[in-house]
Amino acid sequence: MIRAQDLDELLDSSRQDVLSVALDTDPRRPEHQVVKPAYRIYFRNATRRLLRTVPRRQREAVRENLLRILARLEDPPQGRGLAIFAAPGLWSEFVLPVPLPNRIRYGRPDLISVLWAADEYEPVAILAVDQRRVRVLRMYLGGTTLVDADEFVLDTSDWKFKSGAMRPAGRKSGMNVSRGRQADPFDARVAAQIERFWRGAAEAVVEFLRGQRIDRVVLAGTDDSVYAFKTLLPETLQPAIVGTVHLSPPMTLVEIRRRVLPVALAAEHQRETALVADLVQQAAGRNLAVVGRTATLGALVRGQARLVVADRGAPGEVWWCNACAYASVHAERCTHCGGPVERVELAHVLPLMARRHGAGLELISSGAAVLLSRHEGIGATLRYAISAPAAEG
Ligand SMILES: [Zn+2]
Structure with missing residues (x-):
């Protein structure tokens, strides 16, 4: 189960040497019922690619952690989804009753998959x-x-x-x-x-x-x-x-669960679609909402965003200042502190940004994501309607 407290600790962690792994380990899938289940093959291949991107002096520590995770995967995981956060002196594991899309990242903890699952399957x-x-x-x-x-x-x-x-x-x-x-x-x-x-x-x-x-x-x-x-x-x-x-x-409990889950998921998707439709309409009327990466990030770093709505597979790369949790689409130095910025995947830093800048984060998928894909898969509702400065932050 996901405890909010565990997620908060990871989200607040300043570590940049964390391996974050999310896997679909669903034992019901035929490709997981063989000697070498598909998630393990994925993991091996993905880690090979990942290691090439890790700076040479960190590679040995990363390799050690990858081996730890691989050893963990030798035992078939209990749930249908597994998320692991591992680094020297850190091991945090979430076994989930729902599959997670396969994903592996190195750097700051990458929480997007776990947060999406928590969103998708709200109580x-x-x-x-x-x-x-x-x-x-x-x-x-x-x-x-x-x-x-x-x-x-x-x-x-x-x-x-x-x-x-x-x-x-x-x-x-x-x-x-x-x-x-x-x-x-x-x-x-x-x-x-x-x-x-x-x-x-x-x-x-x-x-x-x-x-x-x-x-x-x-x-x-x-x-x-x-x-x-x-x-x-x-x-x-x-x-x-x-x-x-x-x-x-x-x-029976089993029957109730089996029949209710699709109804609950359909309701959640309907709610997401309505939310996105509303967001897009309000943004078109410049009425307390924005869509697209530049406008949304701008609103977010100004503390203007109330709720960020994003495709869970979202959306491209940004320039990131680790010191300020500040991201921008264009600037090559932090427009906030003037410090150095690095190129990162937006999905990787979005949960941290939302938290630091006091915005909620709703991660969407399915039909709602299709609707939002015309706007780079991201948008936000706003707290107040002051227009953006000309130079986007
Ligand atoms: Zn900065």
């Missing part, structure tokens, strides 16, 4: 509802955890049905059902109990979501249950419901 609350049980599951990075405290079970021992009103054998006959639930005093009573139970569960769910700061909810259950439970959730929560999945009891 979702799943409410698995049936008549006697409401389970609240937290799905993060495609994995689900059952939150014990938030499993609500209707305790039928409290039902206290009058003697003689106990359900006789055969009451479930077709004829009986056709009379309708409310027409039957027994069933009406049960329905009222269930509704009361759901109402209580709904209140607790709202509390739980508030505490967890999860703003995405998927409902799972039979059509009837999901519909009824949804109407019991408050108006304010309705926009957070990004999808429903129809499942019959018993709903």
Whole structure:
């Protein structure tokens, strides 16, 4: 799992000798079910290319670290994605339940892949509802955890049905059902109990979501249950419901996860696409948004950017001043401190820049990335609308 604290430490690290490796180690892929899995072949080939770019006096240390990582890859990794950050005296490993695009970099820690995964698979609350049980599951990075405290079970021992009103054998006959639930005093009573139970569960769910700061909810259950439970959730929560999945009891965790994940991902992609469409439109009207590398970097280093939106595979190289976390498209000295700059991949320094300059970072893929590719794969919403100085920073 990704802990924000670990990422922050890496992001804040001033080390420039870190090997950052992201791999798709998904054991379900046939090319990973052979003696030499594809990610290991990728790693070997990529490291050979990488070593050629490392300055000669650092090469031996890098080679040692590469061997450490290679040894680690001898054991098939547990998850479907693996990220490793390694340097002398540093080893940080993230095993993820989702594949990461293969990538290897040397220099400052390269967090773009891990950050993208965290973005793509933001936490979702799943409410698995049936008549006697409401389970609240937290799905993060495609994995689900059952939150014990938030499993609500209707305790039928409290039902206290009058003697003689106990359900006789055969009451479930077709004829009986056709009379309708409310027409039957027994069933009406049960329905009222269930509704009361759901109402209580709904209140607790709202509390739980508030505490967890999860703003995405998927409902799972039979059509009837999901519909009824949804109407019991408050108006304010309705926009957070990004999808429903129809499942019959018993709903196993595996089944819930398998069915909910595509719904959650589709919702996330839809949200990203809407975000980019909005950004592009606002930028066209010069209304608190910019697109393209020059304008976005300019806004970022002026502290004007509120949220940077970028293609995860984004986008080209920039001149970078390590002292100021300052990047520009053109300048060959730092326009901030006048110090030396180096040519770096924007994706590599973007997370650090966003953090230093107080902007959020949203990494996108799929359809949203296609939409943004017309604008060099990057843009930002702005805090205020002061126009950029003529000379871009
Ligand atoms: Zn500088």
